[in-house]
Amino acid sequence: MTSGGAARRRPADLPALIERARAGEALAVARLISLVEDASPSLPEVAARLAPHSGRAQILGITGSPGVGKSTSTSALVSAYRAAGARVGVLAVDPSSPFSGGALLGDRVRMQGHATDDGVFIRSMAARGHLGGLAWATPQALRVLDAAGCDVVIVETVGVGQAEVEIASLADTTILLLAPGMGDGIQAAKAGVIEIADVFVVNKADRDGADQTVRDLRYMLSLGGRHSTAGAWRPEIVRTVASQGQGIDDVVAAIGKHADWLRAGGELDRRRTARATAEIEAIVVASMRAQLRDVSGNASLAELAGQVAAGTIDPYAAAERLLTDGTSA
Numbered sequence: 001m002t003s004g005g006a007a008r009r010r011p012a013d014l015p016a017l018i019e020r021a022r023a024g025e026a027l028a029v030a031r032l033i034s035l036v037e038d039a040s041p042s043l044p045e046v047a048a049r050l051a052p053h054s055g056r057a058q059i060l061g062i063t064g065s066p067g068v069g070k071s072t073s074t075s076a077l078v079s080a081y082r083a084a085g086a087r088v089g090v091l092a093v094d095p096s097s098p099f100s101g102g103a104l105l106g107d108r109v110r111m112q113g114h115a116t117d118d119g120v121f122i123r124s125m126a127a128r129g130h131l132g133g134l135a136w137a138t139p140q141a142l143r144v145l146d147a148a149g150c151d152v153v154i155v156e157t158v159g160v161g162q163a164e165v166e167i168a169s170l171a172d173t174t175i176l177l178l179a180p181g182m183g184d185g186i187q188a189a190k191a192g193v194i195e196i197a198d199v200f201v202v203n204k205a206d207r208d209g210a211d212q213t214v215r216d217l218r219y220m221l222s223l224g225g226r227h228s229t230a231g232a233w234r235p236e237i238v239r240t241v242a243s244q245g246q247g248i249d250d251v252v253a254a255i256g257k258h259a260d261w262l263r264a265g266g267e268l269d270r271r272r273t274a275r276a277t278a279e280i281e282a283i284v285v286a287s288m289r290a291q292l293r294d295v296s297g298n299a300s301l302a303e304l305a306g307q308v309a310a311g312t313i314d315p316y317a318a319a320e321r322l323l324t325d326g327t328s329a
Protein backbone atom coordinates (compact mmCIF):
# COMPACT_ATOMS: atom_id res chain seq x y z
CA MET A 1 0.00 0.00 0.00
CA THR A 2 1.44 3.35 -0.90
CA SER A 3 0.44 6.69 0.41
CA GLY A 4 -1.25 8.69 -2.25
CA GLY A 5 -4.05 10.93 -3.21
CA ALA A 6 -6.78 8.49 -2.27
CA ALA A 7 -5.82 8.48 1.41
CA ARG A 8 -5.73 12.26 1.51
CA ARG A 9 -9.38 12.53 0.74
CA ARG A 10 -11.64 12.52 3.73
CA PRO A 11 -13.17 9.08 4.03
CA ALA A 12 -16.83 9.22 3.14
CA ASP A 13 -17.95 7.84 6.46
CA LEU A 14 -15.43 8.36 9.22
CA PRO A 15 -17.70 7.25 12.08
CA ALA A 16 -18.40 3.97 10.29
CA LEU A 17 -14.69 3.46 9.56
CA ILE A 18 -13.89 3.95 13.23
CA GLU A 19 -16.63 1.57 14.31
CA ARG A 20 -15.24 -1.05 11.94
CA ALA A 21 -11.73 -0.52 13.32
CA ARG A 22 -13.06 -0.81 16.86
CA ALA A 23 -14.67 -4.07 15.90
CA GLY A 24 -11.20 -5.25 14.92
CA GLU A 25 -11.54 -5.12 11.14
CA ALA A 26 -7.97 -5.13 9.84
CA LEU A 27 -8.75 -3.16 6.68
CA ALA A 28 -10.34 -0.36 8.65
CA VAL A 29 -7.37 -0.25 11.04
CA ALA A 30 -4.97 -0.07 8.10
CA ARG A 31 -7.03 2.68 6.51
CA LEU A 32 -6.96 4.77 9.68
CA ILE A 33 -3.20 4.37 10.04
CA SER A 34 -2.84 5.47 6.42
CA LEU A 35 -4.75 8.62 7.29
CA VAL A 36 -2.20 9.23 10.05
CA GLU A 37 0.76 8.53 7.76
CA ASP A 38 -0.55 10.82 5.10
CA ALA A 39 -1.27 13.57 7.58
CA SER A 40 -4.86 13.62 6.38
CA PRO A 41 -6.81 16.79 7.04
CA SER A 42 -9.38 14.62 8.80
CA LEU A 43 -6.88 13.64 11.53
CA PRO A 44 -8.26 15.98 14.17
CA GLU A 45 -11.67 14.41 13.67
CA VAL A 46 -10.16 10.90 13.74
CA ALA A 47 -8.34 11.76 16.99
CA ALA A 48 -11.49 13.19 18.54
CA ARG A 49 -13.44 10.06 17.71
CA LEU A 50 -10.69 7.71 18.94
CA ALA A 51 -10.01 9.51 22.21
CA PRO A 52 -12.84 7.93 24.22
CA HIS A 53 -11.66 4.48 23.19
CA SER A 54 -7.94 4.76 23.85
CA GLY A 55 -5.66 4.57 26.87
CA ARG A 56 -6.08 0.87 27.53
CA ALA A 57 -3.21 -0.69 25.59
CA GLN A 58 0.15 -1.52 27.13
CA ILE A 59 2.76 0.07 24.87
CA LEU A 60 6.09 -1.71 24.50
CA GLY A 61 9.03 -0.16 22.67
CA ILE A 62 11.70 -2.41 21.19
CA THR A 63 14.88 -0.83 19.98
CA GLY A 64 18.44 -1.81 19.15
CA SER A 65 21.00 -1.77 16.39
CA PRO A 66 20.19 -3.05 12.89
CA GLY A 67 20.12 -6.84 12.72
CA VAL A 68 20.20 -7.41 16.48
CA GLY A 69 16.96 -9.41 16.26
CA LYS A 70 14.20 -6.88 16.95
CA SER A 71 11.73 -8.28 14.41
CA THR A 72 12.48 -11.88 15.37
CA SER A 73 11.95 -10.99 19.04
CA THR A 74 8.81 -9.01 18.26
CA SER A 75 7.38 -11.97 16.40
CA ALA A 76 8.22 -14.29 19.31
CA LEU A 77 6.66 -11.84 21.77
CA VAL A 78 3.53 -11.67 19.63
CA SER A 79 3.25 -15.46 19.86
CA ALA A 80 3.70 -15.34 23.63
CA TYR A 81 1.05 -12.65 24.13
CA ARG A 82 -1.33 -14.35 21.72
CA ALA A 83 -0.92 -17.59 23.64
CA ALA A 84 -1.98 -15.65 26.74
CA GLY A 85 -5.10 -14.50 24.90
CA ALA A 86 -4.08 -10.89 24.28
CA ARG A 87 -4.79 -8.94 21.13
CA VAL A 88 -1.54 -7.54 19.77
CA GLY A 89 -0.56 -4.66 17.53
CA VAL A 90 2.87 -4.21 15.97
CA LEU A 91 4.12 -0.94 14.59
CA ALA A 92 7.48 -1.14 12.84
CA VAL A 93 8.77 2.39 12.55
CA ASP A 94 11.64 3.10 10.25
CA PRO A 95 12.81 6.60 10.95
CA SER A 96 14.98 6.76 7.85
CA SER A 97 12.89 5.03 5.23
CA PRO A 98 11.02 7.05 2.66
CA PHE A 99 8.81 4.02 2.04
CA SER A 100 5.58 3.54 3.85
CA GLY A 101 2.64 1.21 4.05
CA GLY A 102 3.46 -2.46 3.68
CA ALA A 103 6.07 -4.08 5.86
CA LEU A 104 9.65 -4.33 4.72
CA LEU A 105 10.29 -7.63 3.02
CA GLY A 106 12.42 -9.13 5.78
CA ASP A 107 9.92 -8.17 8.43
CA ARG A 108 7.14 -9.59 6.35
CA VAL A 109 8.88 -12.94 6.27
CA ARG A 110 9.55 -12.88 10.01
CA MET A 111 5.98 -11.87 10.81
CA GLN A 112 4.41 -14.28 8.32
CA GLY A 113 3.32 -16.69 11.02
CA HIS A 114 0.93 -14.02 12.30
CA ALA A 115 -0.42 -12.90 8.94
CA THR A 116 -3.63 -14.91 9.16
CA ASP A 117 -4.27 -14.30 12.85
CA ASP A 118 -7.07 -11.78 13.23
CA GLY A 119 -5.93 -10.98 16.76
CA VAL A 120 -2.74 -9.40 15.42
CA PHE A 121 -2.30 -6.12 13.52
CA ILE A 122 1.05 -5.53 11.90
CA ARG A 123 1.97 -2.29 10.27
CA SER A 124 5.11 -0.53 9.07
CA MET A 125 5.44 3.20 9.11
CA ALA A 126 8.01 5.49 7.63
CA ALA A 127 8.63 8.60 9.61
CA ARG A 128 10.88 10.57 7.32
CA GLY A 129 9.27 13.47 5.63
CA HIS A 130 6.73 13.86 8.37
CA LEU A 131 6.43 17.18 10.02
CA GLY A 132 7.64 16.32 13.47
CA GLY A 133 8.69 12.84 12.35
CA LEU A 134 8.21 9.97 14.72
CA ALA A 135 7.15 12.21 17.55
CA TRP A 136 4.12 13.33 15.69
CA ALA A 137 2.87 10.34 13.71
CA THR A 138 3.59 7.37 15.96
CA PRO A 139 1.35 8.33 18.90
CA GLN A 140 -1.58 8.78 16.52
CA ALA A 141 -1.00 5.35 14.99
CA LEU A 142 -0.77 3.93 18.51
CA ARG A 143 -4.13 5.44 19.32
CA VAL A 144 -5.65 3.67 16.34
CA LEU A 145 -4.27 0.29 17.47
CA ASP A 146 -5.29 1.01 21.06
CA ALA A 147 -8.85 1.89 20.05
CA ALA A 148 -8.94 -1.21 17.83
CA GLY A 149 -8.76 -3.23 21.03
CA CYS A 150 -5.08 -4.18 21.16
CA ASP A 151 -4.11 -5.15 24.69
CA VAL A 152 -0.44 -4.87 23.84
CA VAL A 153 1.18 -2.75 21.14
CA ILE A 154 4.81 -3.33 20.25
CA VAL A 155 6.68 -0.50 18.53
CA GLU A 156 9.86 -1.62 16.81
CA THR A 157 12.35 1.08 15.88
CA VAL A 158 15.84 0.75 14.48
CA GLY A 159 18.28 2.25 16.90
CA VAL A 160 19.55 5.46 15.43
CA GLY A 161 20.04 7.64 18.45
CA GLN A 162 17.23 10.12 18.47
CA ALA A 163 14.65 7.51 17.48
CA GLU A 164 15.55 5.42 20.51
CA VAL A 165 14.98 8.30 22.80
CA GLU A 166 11.70 9.10 21.10
CA ILE A 167 10.53 5.50 21.39
CA ALA A 168 11.16 5.62 25.12
CA SER A 169 8.91 8.60 25.44
CA LEU A 170 6.19 6.69 23.58
CA ALA A 171 6.37 3.41 25.44
CA ASP A 172 5.31 2.28 28.89
CA THR A 173 8.20 -0.17 28.84
CA THR A 174 11.28 0.19 26.66
CA ILE A 175 13.23 -2.93 25.73
CA LEU A 176 16.77 -2.57 24.43
CA LEU A 177 18.17 -5.47 22.45
CA LEU A 178 21.87 -6.13 22.36
CA ALA A 179 23.82 -8.97 20.82
CA PRO A 180 27.23 -10.37 21.64
CA GLY A 181 30.20 -9.10 19.75
CA MET A 182 28.57 -6.11 18.13
CA GLY A 183 30.32 -3.63 20.34
CA ASP A 184 26.77 -2.76 21.24
CA GLY A 185 27.37 -2.19 24.91
CA ILE A 186 29.68 0.68 24.24
CA GLN A 187 27.51 2.13 21.48
CA ALA A 188 24.48 1.95 23.70
CA ALA A 189 26.25 3.84 26.45
CA LYS A 190 27.26 6.49 24.00
CA ALA A 191 23.77 6.97 22.69
CA GLY A 192 22.41 7.23 26.20
CA VAL A 193 20.06 4.31 25.59
CA ILE A 194 21.19 2.65 28.76
CA GLU A 195 19.35 5.43 30.50
CA ILE A 196 16.07 4.94 28.70
CA ALA A 197 15.78 1.14 28.71
CA ASP A 198 13.66 -0.68 31.28
CA VAL A 199 14.47 -4.20 30.16
CA PHE A 200 17.75 -5.26 28.58
CA VAL A 201 17.75 -8.28 26.32
CA VAL A 202 20.97 -9.93 25.27
CA ASN A 203 19.76 -11.72 22.17
CA LYS A 204 21.73 -14.25 20.09
CA ALA A 205 22.79 -15.84 23.35
CA ASP A 206 23.62 -18.91 21.24
CA ARG A 207 26.70 -17.00 20.11
CA ASP A 208 30.00 -16.58 21.89
CA GLY A 209 30.33 -13.53 24.06
CA ALA A 210 26.83 -13.36 25.56
CA ASP A 211 28.28 -13.60 29.08
CA GLN A 212 30.66 -10.79 28.33
CA THR A 213 27.83 -8.61 27.01
CA VAL A 214 25.83 -9.25 30.20
CA ARG A 215 28.90 -8.35 32.30
CA ASP A 216 29.48 -5.16 30.28
CA LEU A 217 25.87 -4.19 30.81
CA ARG A 218 25.97 -4.88 34.56
CA TYR A 219 29.11 -2.80 34.78
CA MET A 220 27.56 0.10 32.89
CA LEU A 221 24.43 -0.03 35.03
CA SER A 222 26.61 0.06 38.13
CA LEU A 223 28.09 3.37 37.06
CA GLY A 224 25.01 5.25 38.16
CA GLY A 225 22.45 7.27 36.28
CA ARG A 226 18.67 7.20 36.35
CA HIS A 227 18.44 3.56 37.36
CA SER A 228 20.48 3.97 40.51
CA THR A 229 18.48 6.74 42.15
CA ALA A 230 16.34 5.92 45.17
CA GLY A 231 13.09 4.16 44.34
CA ALA A 232 14.12 3.77 40.71
CA TRP A 233 13.29 0.72 38.64
CA ARG A 234 16.21 -1.71 38.56
CA PRO A 235 16.30 -2.91 34.98
CA GLU A 236 16.34 -6.64 34.31
CA ILE A 237 18.81 -8.29 31.99
CA VAL A 238 17.44 -11.26 30.06
CA ARG A 239 19.21 -13.59 27.64
CA THR A 240 17.35 -14.84 24.59
CA VAL A 241 17.75 -16.83 21.43
CA ALA A 242 14.82 -15.18 19.70
CA SER A 243 15.16 -17.26 16.55
CA GLN A 244 14.41 -20.33 18.68
CA GLY A 245 11.95 -18.67 21.01
CA GLN A 246 14.30 -19.23 23.96
CA GLY A 247 14.05 -16.82 26.87
CA ILE A 248 10.99 -15.05 25.49
CA ASP A 249 8.90 -16.03 28.52
CA ASP A 250 11.55 -14.39 30.69
CA VAL A 251 11.23 -11.21 28.63
CA VAL A 252 7.45 -11.29 29.09
CA ALA A 253 7.96 -11.79 32.83
CA ALA A 254 10.39 -8.86 33.04
CA ILE A 255 7.95 -6.65 31.12
CA GLY A 256 5.18 -7.74 33.50
CA LYS A 257 7.28 -6.86 36.54
CA HIS A 258 8.03 -3.46 35.09
CA ALA A 259 4.35 -2.90 34.34
CA ASP A 260 3.50 -3.72 37.97
CA TRP A 261 6.16 -1.32 39.18
CA LEU A 262 4.83 1.42 36.88
CA ARG A 263 1.33 1.04 38.25
CA ALA A 264 2.31 0.69 41.89
CA GLY A 265 4.28 3.91 42.10
CA GLY A 266 2.12 6.16 39.95
CA GLU A 267 4.86 6.23 37.33
CA LEU A 268 2.49 4.97 34.63
CA ASP A 269 0.32 8.07 34.96
CA ARG A 270 3.40 10.28 35.04
CA ARG A 271 4.75 8.69 31.87
CA ARG A 272 1.44 8.96 30.09
CA THR A 273 1.05 12.60 31.02
CA ALA A 274 4.59 13.30 29.82
CA ARG A 275 3.72 11.49 26.61
CA ALA A 276 0.58 13.55 26.15
CA THR A 277 2.60 16.71 26.73
CA ALA A 278 5.07 15.72 24.03
CA GLU A 279 2.21 14.81 21.74
CA ILE A 280 0.53 18.19 22.11
CA GLU A 281 3.85 19.94 21.59
CA ALA A 282 4.54 17.90 18.46
CA ILE A 283 1.14 18.82 17.03
CA VAL A 284 1.70 22.50 17.81
CA VAL A 285 5.15 22.42 16.21
CA ALA A 286 3.84 20.57 13.15
CA SER A 287 1.04 23.06 12.77
CA MET A 288 3.41 26.01 13.13
CA ARG A 289 5.74 24.49 10.55
CA ALA A 290 2.81 24.03 8.20
CA GLN A 291 1.90 27.68 8.69
CA LEU A 292 5.47 28.65 8.06
CA ARG A 293 5.43 26.58 4.89
CA ASP A 294 2.43 28.56 3.75
CA VAL A 295 4.41 31.63 4.62
CA SER A 296 7.39 30.41 2.59
CA GLY A 297 5.23 30.34 -0.50
CA ASN A 298 4.26 33.85 0.42
CA ALA A 299 5.86 36.95 -0.97
CA SER A 300 6.43 38.35 2.52
CA LEU A 301 9.04 35.75 3.47
CA ALA A 302 10.95 36.27 0.23
CA GLU A 303 10.81 39.99 0.76
CA LEU A 304 11.94 39.78 4.38
CA ALA A 305 14.72 37.35 3.42
CA GLY A 306 15.96 39.87 0.90
CA GLN A 307 15.97 42.57 3.56
CA VAL A 308 17.80 40.35 6.07
CA ALA A 309 20.40 39.40 3.45
CA ALA A 310 20.88 43.04 2.58
CA GLY A 311 21.25 43.92 6.26
CA THR A 312 18.23 46.23 6.26
CA ILE A 313 16.63 44.35 9.14
CA ASP A 314 17.77 41.57 11.46
CA PRO A 315 16.42 37.99 11.29
CA TYR A 316 14.71 38.26 14.70
CA ALA A 317 12.75 41.26 13.59
CA ALA A 318 11.86 39.45 10.36
CA ALA A 319 10.72 36.37 12.27
CA GLU A 320 8.73 38.53 14.66
CA ARG A 321 7.01 40.21 11.76
CA LEU A 322 6.09 36.84 10.23
CA LEU A 323 4.80 35.53 13.55
CA THR A 324 2.69 38.54 14.34
CA ASP A 325 1.47 39.27 10.84
CA GLY A 326 1.11 35.60 9.85
CA THR A 327 0.66 34.86 6.21
CA SER A 328 -0.90 38.23 5.56
CA ALA A 329 2.38 40.03 6.19
Ligand SMILES: Nc1nc2c(ncn2[C@@H]2O[C@H](COP(=O)(O)OP(=O)(O)OP(=O)(O)O)[C@@H](O)[C@H]2O)c(=O)[nH]1
Nearest residue numbers: 065066067068069070071072158203204241242243
Ligand atom coordinates in the same frame (compact mmCIF):
# COMPACT_ATOMS: atom_id res chain seq x y z
N1 LIG B 1 21.99 -16.86 15.89
C1 LIG B 1 20.91 -16.12 16.11
N2 LIG B 1 20.37 -15.39 15.10
C2 LIG B 1 19.29 -14.65 15.37
C3 LIG B 1 18.69 -14.60 16.64
N3 LIG B 1 17.63 -13.76 16.59
C4 LIG B 1 17.58 -13.30 15.32
N4 LIG B 1 18.57 -13.83 14.57
C5 LIG B 1 18.84 -13.57 13.16
O1 LIG B 1 19.38 -12.29 13.01
C6 LIG B 1 18.97 -11.72 11.76
C7 LIG B 1 18.34 -10.35 11.98
O2 LIG B 1 17.13 -10.51 12.70
P1 LIG B 1 15.97 -9.42 12.69
O3 LIG B 1 14.94 -9.91 13.64
O4 LIG B 1 15.55 -9.11 11.31
O5 LIG B 1 16.74 -8.18 13.27
P2 LIG B 1 16.21 -6.66 13.36
O6 LIG B 1 16.85 -6.11 14.57
O7 LIG B 1 14.74 -6.61 13.28
O8 LIG B 1 16.83 -6.03 12.06
P3 LIG B 1 16.48 -4.61 11.38
O9 LIG B 1 14.98 -4.45 11.44
O10 LIG B 1 17.01 -4.75 10.01
O11 LIG B 1 17.20 -3.59 12.18
C8 LIG B 1 18.02 -12.71 11.13
O12 LIG B 1 18.74 -13.47 10.20
C9 LIG B 1 17.58 -13.55 12.31
O13 LIG B 1 17.22 -14.86 11.93
C10 LIG B 1 19.29 -15.39 17.68
O14 LIG B 1 18.85 -15.39 18.84
N5 LIG B 1 20.38 -16.12 17.36
Ligand SMILES: [Mg+2]
Nearest residue numbers: 070071107156
Ligand atom coordinates in the same frame (compact mmCIF):
# COMPACT_ATOMS: atom_id res chain seq x y z
MG1 LIG C 1 13.44 -5.46 11.98
